[in-house]
Amino acid sequence: MDPPRILIVEDEAIARENLDHVLRKEGYATVTAAGGAAAIRELESAEFDLVFTDLRMPDFDGMQVMERAKQLWPDTEVIVITGYATVASAVEAMHKGAYHYIPKPYEIDEVRIVARRAVERRALRREVTQLRQEVRKEIDNLVGSSPPMEALKKSIAQVAATDCTVLILGATGTGKELVAKTVHQLSSRSARRFLAVNCGAFSEELLANELFGHEREAFTGARSVKKGLLEAASDGTMFLDEIAEMPQSMQVKLLRVLQEKRLMRVGATDEIAVDIRVIAATNKDLKLEVERGAFRQDLYYRLNIFAIRVPSLAERNDDVPLLVQHFIQKFSLAQAKRIDRVADDVMQTLMSYEFPGNVRELENVIERAVALAEGPIIERRHLPPDLQQLSLRFQCRGPSRFLTLEENEKEYIAWVLEQVQGNKTRAAEMLGIDRVSLWRKLRRYKMES
Numbered sequence: 532m533d534p535p536r537i538l539i540v541e542d543e544a545i546a547r548e549n550l551d552h553v554l555r556k557e558g559y560a561t562v563t564a565a566g567g568a569a570a571i572r573e574l575e576s577a578e579f580d581l582v583f584t585d586l587r588m589p590d591f592d593g594m595q596v597m598e599r600a601k602q603l604w605p606d607t608e609v610i611v612i613t614g615y616a617t618v619a620s621a622v623e624a625m626h627k628g629a630y631h632y633i634p635k636p637y638e639i640d641e642v643r644i645v646a647r648r649a650v651e652r653r654a655l656r657r658e659v660t661q662l663r664q665e666v667r668k669e670i671d672n673l674v675g676s677s678p679p680m681e682a683l684k685k686s687i688a689q690v691a692a693t694d695c696t697v698l699i700l701g702a703t704g705t706g707k708e709l710v711a712k713t714v715h716q717l718s719s720r721s722a723r724r725f726l727a728v729n730c731g732a733f734s735e736e737l738l739a740n741e742l743f744g745h746e747r748e749a750f751t752g753a754r755s756v757k758k759g760l761l762e763a764a765s766d767g768t769m770f771l772d773e774i775a776e777m778p779q780s781m782q783v784k785l786l787r788v789l790q791e792k793r794l795m796r797v798g799a800t801d802e803i804a805v806d807i808r809v810i811a812a813t814n815k816d817l818k819l820e821v822e823r824g825a826f827r828q829d830l831y832y833r834l835n836i837f838a839i840r841v842p843s844l845a846e847r848n849d850d851v852p853l854l855v856q857h858f859i860q861k862f863s864l865a866q867a868k869r870i871d872r873v874a875d876d877v878m879q880t881l882m883s884y885e886f887p888g889n890v891r892e893l894e895n896v897i898e899r900a901v902a903l904a905e906g907p908i909i910e911r912r913h914l915p916p917d918l919q920q921l922s923l924r925f926q927c928r929g930p931s932r933f934l935t936l937e938e939n940e941k942e943y944i945a946w947v948l949e950q951v952q953g954n955k956t957r958a959a960e961m962l963g964i965d966r967v968s969l970w971r972k973l974r975r976y977k978m979e980s
Contacts, residue, residue, distance in 0.1 A: 536581075537580065540584035550583060557647075578603075580608070581649050583612060584612065610645060675853060678847075690714060699711060700840045704888045705841040707812040708727060725764075726760045730773045730776045735780065741759060743794055745759075746799045756796075768810060769810070786827065793805065866902060870901050873910075885963050899913070940972070955973075
C-alpha cells in the first residue's frame with residue numbers, strides 16, 4: 532500500500548525543510564510548495580491525504596489554499612500552522628473545514644500526533660464512503676422502487692449491520708433467498724461462505740446428515756468423516772429455507788446450535804464449536820404453526836429476533852415494468868438476442884395480472900417470451916396461453932376505449948372463478964389473496980352467488 536501523501540505549504544525555507552524532514556521520517560510521502568500559488572498548482576494536479584499550510588503567505592494565504600483543497604478534494608484534511616495565532620483566526624480556520632490549528636513555535640511530537648490522527652480520520656471516512664457505496668450496490672440488486680421495496684431495502688440495511696438471527700417471511704417466488712444473500716453480502720461475514728439448504732427437500736435422516744455431517748462408520752456406507760453444512764458455514768452464513776418443514780427432532784438440534792454455538796455430528800461423542808449466522812425463511816405463518824404444535828415455540832422466538840417480510844408482486848405492482856426490463860436484459864444476454872422491450876398491450880397484461888407465483892413467475896414468463904421472440908419486441912403471441920387469453924380481455928372496447936383497473940379486476944376475478952368452477956378457496960389461492968379479501972371484492976363488484 533502506498534504511504535499517505537502530504538503537501539507542505541510554507542514560504543519560509545528552513546521551516547518548510549524541517550517539517551518535510553519530520554514527516555518523511557514518519558513514513559509519509561511529502562511534496563513541498565514555497566507559497567500558496569505553487570500549492571494550488573500541486574492540488575490541481577494530484578490528490579493529497581493531508582495538507583500542512585502556513586496561514587500568512589505573500590501570494591495566496593492558508594485560508595485560500597484550504598478552500599481550494601476542499602473544492603478539489605473534499606476528503607483531504609488540512610492543518611493550518613501560523614506564527615500569528617489568535618482565537619479569531621483559529622475559529623475561522625476550523626469553521627472553514629480545517630482539521631487542526633497549530634500555533635508556532637510547535638512541538639515536533641504534536642505535529643506527529645496530529646498528522647497521524649488526520650490521516651487516520653481521512654482513511655476512516657473513505658472506508659465508510661466505500662462501504663456505503665457497496666451497500667447501495669448490493670441493495671440495488673433488489674429491483675424495484677415502490678414503497679414496499681424501499682421499506683424492504685431499509686430493513687435489510689439495518690439488520691445487515693448486526694449479527695443477529697433473521698427470519699424472512701414471504702410467499703413462494705418473492706425472492707427470499709436473494710434477500711438472505713443480500714443480508715450476507717452487506718454483513719461483516721461477507722468474505723466467508725453463504726450456504727443454503729431447503730429444509731423441505733430432504734427426509735429427516737438426510738437433513739440431519741446434510742446439516743450436521745457424520746463420523747466414519749456412523750451408519751452403513753459412511754466410509755469417511757463428512758462435515759455438515761452448519762460446520763462448513765462456520766464464520767459465515769447459513770440460510771435455512773422453508774424452515775417450517777423441518778422435523779421437530781431437528782428443530783431441537785438447531786435450537787442448541789443457535790444457543791450454544793456447538794453441534795455434534797451424527798455418530799459423534801464430542802461437540803464441535805461453530806460460529807455462524809443463521810437466516811431462516813418460510814412462506815407459512817410460523818405463529819400459526821406454533822399454535823398447531825407443528826413448530827417449536829422456543830425455536831420460533833430464537834429465529835424471530837429480526838423479521839423481514841418480503842412483499843408479494845401484487846403488493847408492488849408499480850415495480851413490474853422495472854422487473855420486466857431487468858429480465859429482458861438478463862435473458863437477452865443469456866440467449867444472445869437483442870430484445871428492447873415488450874409491446875404496450877403485453878405490458879398492460881403484465882401490469883393487470885396478479886402473478887400468484889410472484890417474481891419467479893414473471894421471470895419465467897419473460898424468459899419464455901425472449902426465447903420465442905424473433906424481433907426486438909415481445910408481443911402477445913410470445914406469452915403463455917393463459918396470459919394470451921387474459922390479454923384479449925384488456926383490448927380496446929370500441930374506439931379508444933380501454934378497461935379501467937376496476938373493470939380489469941372484476942373481469943379477471945370472474946375468469947378465475949370460471950376456471951376453477953366457482954371454487955372460492957382455489958380462486959383465492961390463484962389470485963394470491965385470502966378468502967376474506969376475495970369475499971370483499973365479490974361484494975364490492977356485486978358478484979356474490
